[in-house]
Amino acid sequence: MVCEGHLDIYGYSLTLPRTILFYIFSFCTLGIFRLIIHWKEEWYIKVRATKCNLDQANILFIVDENRTTTHRLVKDVTMGSDGNPLILPNGLGSYREVSHIRYFTFRKMLYAWFEKEAKFIPPSDFDSSVPVKTLIDRIDDKHGITTAQVLQRRLTYGRNLIEVQLKPIVVLLFKEAISPFYIFQLFSVCLWYWDEYIYYASIIVIISVGSITLDVYQTRKQEKKLRSMVHSSGEITVLRDKGECTILVPGDVIVIPEHGFVMQCDAILLTGTVIVNESMLTGESVPVTKVNASGLDDDNKTGNVKLDFDRHAKHVLFCGTQVLQTRNYGRGLVRAIVIRTAFSTTKGQLVRSIMYPKPIDFEFNRDLLKFVGFLSIMASFGFAYTLGMMFHYGAAWKKLVIRSLDIITCVVPPALPAAMSVGIINANGRLRKKDIYCISPSTINTCGAVNVTRDCSFGLDTGEMRHEDFPEGARVIKLQLSAHRF
Template sequence: MSDCEVAVGSEEPAESPRQNGHHAMSSHEVVLLLETDPRRGLSTDEAARRLERYGPNLLPAAGGGGFLRRALRQFHNPLIYVLMAAAVITAFLHEYVDASVIFGVVLVNAVVGYVQESKAEAALDSLRSMVRTEARVVRAGQERMIASEELVPGDLIVLEAGDKVPADLRLVRLAELRVDESALTGESVPVTKDEAELPEVTAVSDRRNMVYSGTLVTAGSGAGIAVATGTETELGQIHRLVGAADNLATPLTSKLAWFSKVLTVAILVLAAMTFGVGVLRGQDATETFTAAIALAVGAIPEGLPAAVTVTLAIGVTRMARRRAVIRRLPAIETLGSTTVICSDKTGTLTENQMTVRVLWTPDGEFSVTGSGYRPDGEICGPSGAMADEATSESLRWTLLAGAGCNDARVREENGEWFITGDPTEGAMLVVAGKGGIDRDRLDNTLPRTATIPFSSERQYMATLHREPDSGREIVLAKGSVEQIVAMCRTEMSGDGTTRPLDAEAALRCAEALSSQGLRVLATAVRRDGESGDFNEDHLPGTLTLTGLQAMLDPPRSAAAPAVRACHDAGIGVKMITGDHVATATAIATHLAILGDDQQGRVLTGRDLQTLPAERFPETVDRATVFARVSPEQKLRLVETLQRRGHVVAVTGDGVNDAPALRQANIGIAMARSGTEVAKDAADMVLTDDDFATIEAAVEEGRGVFDNLIKFIVWTLPTNLGEGLVIFVAIVLGATLPLLPTQILWINMTTAVLLGLMLAFEPKESGIMRRPPRDPRRPLLTGALVARIALVAALLVAGAWLLFEWEQRRGAGVAEARTAALNLFVVVEMLYLFSCRSLVHSAWRIGFFTNRWVLGGVLLQAVAQLAITYLPAMNSIFDTAPIGGDVWLRIFAVGAAAAAVVALDKRLRRNLV
């Protein structure tokens, strides 16, 4: 007994289209399986029962947890724990203003995280809205309009041009039905539908007897049985994939999390050792505990979260000027670590506007310039000379047939050109305009009187026209090359005369053009005097072949240079598309994504299905073009590359791209052509839809990461030095060279006035000629850790040397501490210039290339004079005025420290 027979005898219809394979059944079997009527539909009572059983035709709302749960998640981060501990300790020391500032930083970070998490869930909400529409359904033999939420499996749904498909349907009847499925499958042109059953293994993009929820009817009409609603639709499957995709940590956040854990442990261990040593030495426990707290306060880099946020925000601003909008701050840094870009084809690498590239006539071949629907460009003959309708009669009639046998329209809106109708017909209208034929004038001089519409069975369209003055009737036809050639017995020469058809030449040319990834259509005419009625039976054998029109969705002009720049930067570029393999291969070859060696580098969705699991990762890593892939396969490709250690950026604009965009380390959507689902799932949106903008984003991302590392390398020696100064004092049983309030002053003022200026540092030369950062590489290399330790040691030694020197010269403790405090700041100022480049000297990069640094140093100098000489500041921070000779000793020690750091940088340049 067959599955179909079992289902008919069962109590309830089956639920999942993926389980039942409705495309592999005849329409009669589907009707029996779902216990419905192909003419009258379901009864009202049965529809109500099924609505109660299956639920509304909606995608479920995202379950992100309640407000409190989502808010508390924002505090679940080691760095936040350190900051909160710092705030508590600072409050314990009665520095309530500083404690409030630190708590404020924690709160702002939590709010930003909450908002960003809420935005991420918007992708699921957009998917839900795609299936909300009005549907024309037949119930109990009556056609009516109902809300799409009320549809159930077994409903008979009627479709007309302009309708959004409300559920997954198995077609039972149709008339010239064409559906735009680009948002779901990536197919660049509308799909012509038919009723014939298909093999079980047929991919979603090739199921001509099915239409899917969320797609758009562009032409014709039809009716189908709803085989899946809600979460059981193909759109529902994508909804599940988007919801299941991991919210991956960026390279920055993952490394900062590890860094925060290590820092937390180190601070606690050092503080505990300080307290233990003090107690063992017999020092007062309360004083020792206060010193241990002071050590912790000094070691915590309070300015790090603010520096990360400001640096990323500046990167976002720079990216906005380069036509990219960052929806999630860490995304800008992630781009700098990207090792592979998985790009969609249609609308990203290409214009998403079909364009005629080649015109062939029996007397010669013509090339066409220009791109997209903008009517700019020329038709050039074999010699390179410009051609138009007057150049050749066969060329003129080829253009006339393409423009007259055509239902599309081209329009301009705010300087942008769009088409209404089929993209291939739009391309034919545009090329006719380039040849001097205006559609409006053609409608007046050669009005249409009858039409034989295109169908998948006929594979051609024909129109009958009558000249108003002479009454002469003319037939124009266009369609597949094989069908049009079969209907012709003659071909037109350049002077307009006819001669016997050379079918082999036309078919040979069409095959050559198709091998280049071009979509080829043939045109033909029947002029007055050539007998025959205008109908399907009498038209074959009466036509004259005028020529061929070959078109494609052209690559963007800036895409090829951008791909080259990515390759130069060590970033792999892979094309993942739902389009045909020949088209994908042609575009990838043109853009140099594919090289001369194409063996094993082009895979189809079917290849991926049959690929053994043990060979899958290596094969995917090596391949560069993936054609006719499903959303599930695209998601699997991204996950596989990530498991192989890649940081993956994914571009896309359709619903089918949303799961991969969400899973990627960074998802990049298109603003103009992208669906709301894709934009909501992405981390970054390109306002110009141009792949070239990604290269600019990578450059900015690398600059942002560099600046963050520079800040960390600059700030950690101070924190480490402050902690070690306290530790040494406890070990030696000596007076503290710095007080907790003075340490807080150093940390808070220098982080804002000095460290944050590194966020404005311009990108270093050659940034796009170095390979991406290895994702496994730690945040700080061994050479940088050694430099941090060196500077910290210089700070500790210099502070103790100066503190002891001043006391031996008769200075009071307050004056000695003021000298040590100012030494810390002066060394930080000089070290700041060194940190502007981790490799090159300050002299090489130029002192005036970042004026923010100069401004920050000036403001910090004013602040240091204030804390040194203002009585009110002396009272608050226990400082005292110092003489000019003390300043000389401070700058002498600072200059010595700067010289040692410069020497270290020179010796370790190749290790950073």
């Protein structure tokens, strides 16, 4: 096990006997076994694989900071399609050639295996903490990197593109329909049809199909809206041995246009000064002045200071920010060196936080699950009692099964998810009429309990928001703030 940032990563190895047994059980149970372990990721891993060291693993069990679990296959690439050798950053501002790269992708980020650290680490993490001295040494760099180096780095870092891909409708429908509540609802409806309880069962089917359809429609609509919001493109001059190019990789030296340009990467300013608008990232409407990397020399008196995006923010041109004005007193080009690209940039981190929001785990949601669990226990007792009594009195087997199972559908409400979905969709539509948009509809139930709000952006920025500033009896909901989530 290794703790990679906010991820706990456990190594496993897939085995042929376990895989064969997995498919046999899935087939013999008509998919029920496969469905159950789909709900419990840790069961899926334990059924199909055995635990091993990370350097030997071909499948990983991942637990994030919110205790959400998933699994990822480890891929291995040995050579680029164009024959270029593979490289990995060494954390010193340079690269080393490797024979192969073991990696996996998680939430739009690539994690590569580094032998020395014995961890899976995003290569961009090394670029974000290079020694300041390596950046100072490149202040006079007017040639950038070669085309061969660009091709090598593209194999490691990929394309400089922040893209929100639309999930197929079939996938959205399937994921929505296989939730435990809807599976129980399917069981209940089949039982009611068997018992010729046709009208009520048909109404539940219509409501459920309608709620699933509307949920999928809302999800697809939000995906399209997010994709249109984050899409950005532009052309920029890159200093290379063969002139201009629009494909950026870490280490490229770019020329910042005089005005109107939107940054497509995170870069350190090498020469000149730049005034930028960072409202897209921070909400701050006041323009910010960025100074060149020569000022880093003041922080590098010991010679071993590493780049820190928070500490050295005044030298960083963040992705997504708009260039308002540039100036270079030497009448030369205003140059910057690319540090991070695509989803590893500040904008990319913001987009990922929207695409993969923190799961809602409020107390009343947990109480709801506890209540449903309690009802399930009561239903089990009712099922056993009814089954025993009807068997004792010699009831027909069909009536015995139907009436016993019917107790479960009476105690545990199968129409609960459909009713909640209809209510949430209706509330979401009313919010949109007021130009209030929600990317996480499941939070609407929570927001329904809020009756007092306050614009406290000043207090959040300065730390001066106090409990005394709120009306008596008001409850303050704790917010988890970071530089890239708001």
